[in-house]
Amino acid sequence: MEFRLTEDQHSLQRALRQVVTDRQPSWQELTEVGLFQLRVPEPEGGLGLGLPEAVLAFEEAGRAVLAGPLVGTEVAAAVLGLDGRAEVVRVPARGPVLVPELPTLDHVLLLHPDDSLAVLPAAAVDAAPAAAVDPDRPLWRLDGTPPPGERTPETRRVAADATLLTAALQVGLASRTVAEAVAYARTREQFGQPIGAFQAVQHLCADMLARAELARVAVYAAAVSGDEVEIAGAKLLADDAAVHGARDCLQVHGGMGFTWEARVHRLLKRAWAWEQAGADRERCLESLATRL
Amino acid sequence: MQLSDTTEEADFRRRLREWLGKTLPELPAAPDPSDWPGRRAFDTAWQRRLFDAGYAGIHWPVDAGGRGATPSEHLIFLEETELAGAPYVGANFVGLLHAGPTIATEGTPEQRARFLPPVLRGEEIWCQGFSEPGAGSDLAALRTRAVRDGDAYVVTGSKIWTSHAEVADWCELLVRTDPDAPKHRGITWLAMPMDAPGVTVRPLKTLAGTTEFAELFLDEVRIPVANRLGAENDGWRVTMVTLSFERGTAFASETVACQREVRELARVARANGAWEDLELRRELATLAAEFAALWRLVQWNVSEAAANGVPGAGGSVFKLRFSEARQRLYDVAARVVGGEALLEGAWSAQRLQGLSYTIAAGTSQIQRNIVAQRILGLPRGR
Incomplete structure (x- = not known):
């Protein structure tokens, strides 16, 4: 057992962090660094890496709160061999079917509750724009009955990988909330000292870190094992780390956290969006219960 | 990132499993939790079996008599013994996991030779005299006094939360030797024989109704200077090195x-x-x-x-x-x-x-x- 990053994985993480976090890259740049070709076999022009490397890359994307159809494009290329921009959209148990960034997409990978998959040309999808809460993730509402899909071993892989990569985004986002909260708590002064010197604030931050770190190893381990139930557990913990982390980050920012310009709200709104992407909480819990 | 065993680890796991499969059915029934002498006998007998099979002090360095296993192998040991329903470390806890490793790192050759083998063989039980009624989370505030008198320290004070005190042979004891120094710098580590005159053990009943802990009352207990680990007033550092284990x-x-x-x-x-x-x-x-x-x-x-x-x-x-x-x-x-x-x-x-x-x-x-x-x-x- 050597459950830690290899030297190559460390290098990949550092390189991606430079590209992704230090400057907001364009879609073209993300494509050029190979974010969507990581798992595509080398003979087909990809990097021939595995799920653990993809998870490390998506963690960085989450830390940078990148916009765009990241997960679907990667999964379409790696699992289905489809080029172009794609997004995985789950038909939820309740409420509308929402497709992010529809006009920019080439494919919509529509997953039904039974994991059957309909691969649709985006241009053929009948949908209307809807006013989204997350300003960086516009949504379209699907009209009519979602077209039926098929179940194959590949469609199960699409479902599991989309859930895992979304969990990786959430882990990155959760770490970002810790960093933002700590940075603010160290500089903001009240009662003559940084608010981060008060234990009430310290303990909030400590819990944020504990949730993020536990979710991180859960996501890494699920990437190594590839097990569907372990992936469900990792998504559950990653969603909690990101959503709860963003809430606490907002709390640490006090009144400023409630403003539009402080941008903390963008972390929370994205965490809410990613919570519903891939397998949502109910689905993860039922998956875990089935194994018990 | 790799979760599976290496060839060596798989081999270690397989041999351990075989040994557990053979050994556990031979064990007597576990004693009643209130039967302290029975618990000591059960725990030390298990330790002796581990010793005979080469699993004693699995993570201890080889030159201290341990197996020198890698952390991964130690983890396999803990996982497999738990899965197999093997006995817990029990009364051997402080000796194997705290006092022993501390002595292995900080002890003189004589101290290592005196104290380590009996721990590994399940012959001597240790308890821990660190916390005091007034020194819990703030351990360095401890006040139990030790005054040098010739070749001995004379120790007076009280300790609390001492597990297995009823059956222990030795206590790893933190005492204050310099009341005027900053609190971390006036502490000394001593090995106290539990049968020394002046040691009183009072079992402490927990809210679960069990007596897992005891209070220790120390009244002018004489402890030979030869039982001191490390230098006088260096006990805080001596104790903290164990964390590196x-x-x-x-x-x-x-x-x-x-x-x-x-x-x-x-x-x-x-x-x-x-x-x-x-x-x-x-x-x-x-x-x-x-x-x-x-x-x-x-x-x-x-x-x-x-x-x-x-x-x-x-x-x-x-x-x-x-x-x-x-x-x-x-x-x-x-x-x-x-x-x-x-x-x-x-x-x-x-x-x-x-x-x-x-x-x-x-x-x-x-x-x-x-x-x-x-x-x-x-x-x-x-």
Whole structure:
């Protein structure tokens, strides 16, 4: 057992962090660094890496709160061999079917509750724009009955990988909330000292870190094992780390956290969006219960 | 990132499993928890079997008589012994996991030769005299006094939370030798024979109704200077070096046990109808995810420790999440078993015992302080 990053994985993480976090890259740049070709076999022009490397890359994307159809494009290329921009959209148990960034997409990978998959040309999808809460993730509402899909071993892989990569985004986002909260708590002064010197604030931050770190190893381990139930557990913990982390980050920012310009709200709104992407909480819990 | 065993690890695991399969059926029944002499005999006999099979002091260095196993092998040992239902380390805990490693690192050749072999062979039991009524989380505030008198220290004071004191041969004792020095610099580490005149042991009954701990009252106890580990007033550092022995394996067996308990509770819930309660079912599912992740965190910390020598930030994060998840597990158990939770039994005993987990070995509040100040770098308050 050597459950830690290899030297190559460390290098990949550092390189991606430079590209992704230090400057907001364009879609073209993300494509050029190979974010969507990581798992595509080398003979087909990809990097021939595995799920653990993809998870490390998506963690960085989450830390940078990148916009765009990241997960679907990667999964379409790696699992289905489809080029172009794609997004995985789950038909939820309740409420509308929402497709992010529809006009920019080439494919919509529509997953039904039974994991059957309909691969649709985006241009053929009948949908209307809807006013989204997350300003960086516009949504379209699907009209009519979602077209039926098929179940194959590949469609199960699409479902599991989309859930895992979304969990990786959430882990990155959760770490970002810790960093933002700590940075603010160290500089903001009240009662003559940084608010981060008060234990009430310290303990909030400590819990944020504990949730993020536990979710991180859960996501890494699920990437190594590839097990569907372990992936469900990792998504559950990653969603909690990101959503709860963003809430606490907002709390640490006090009144400023409630403003539009402080941008903390963008972390929370994205965490809410990613919570519903891939397998949502109910689905993860039922998956875990089935194994018990 | 690799979760599977190497060839050597798989081999180690297979041999251990074979040995456990052969040995465990030969063990006598575990004694009643209130039977201290019986517990000592049971625990030391198990330690002797481990010694004879080459598994004693598995993580101790070879030159201290240990097996010198890698942290991964130590983890396999803890996992397999738990899965097989082998006895816990029990009364051998302090000797094997704290006093022994401290002596192995800081002791003179004579001290190592005197104290280490009996621990490995299951012949001598150690207890820990660190905490005092006035020195808990703030351990360095301890006040038990030691005054030099010729070739001995004369020690007076009291200690608390001392596990296995009733059956211990030795106590690793922290005493204040310089009351005028800053609090961390006036402390000395002594090995105290528990049968020395002036030592009184008073069992302390816990809220679970058991006597897991004792108070120690020390009245002018004479301890030879030869029993001092390290220099006078250097006891704080001597004690802290043992932390460097921590390889991320703390609570590893318990994490395996909790995963088993969640599955057991799901079985109980299916049998008694509690499984139909959506909320309970999802609580169990959440706990399953958390303990699975905590086991992965153990594997991560052990791997980091194997590579870097220290488990890094993971220890406090693990302790914080594990102790709270475990308490929640027994609260969920109480809801699964219904009225049984108000009767004495296995689940109610676990629930009561569990109340100590966010207090013992560093309270959750202290763990949060450590995470916030040492890992996140937040400033100390005024």
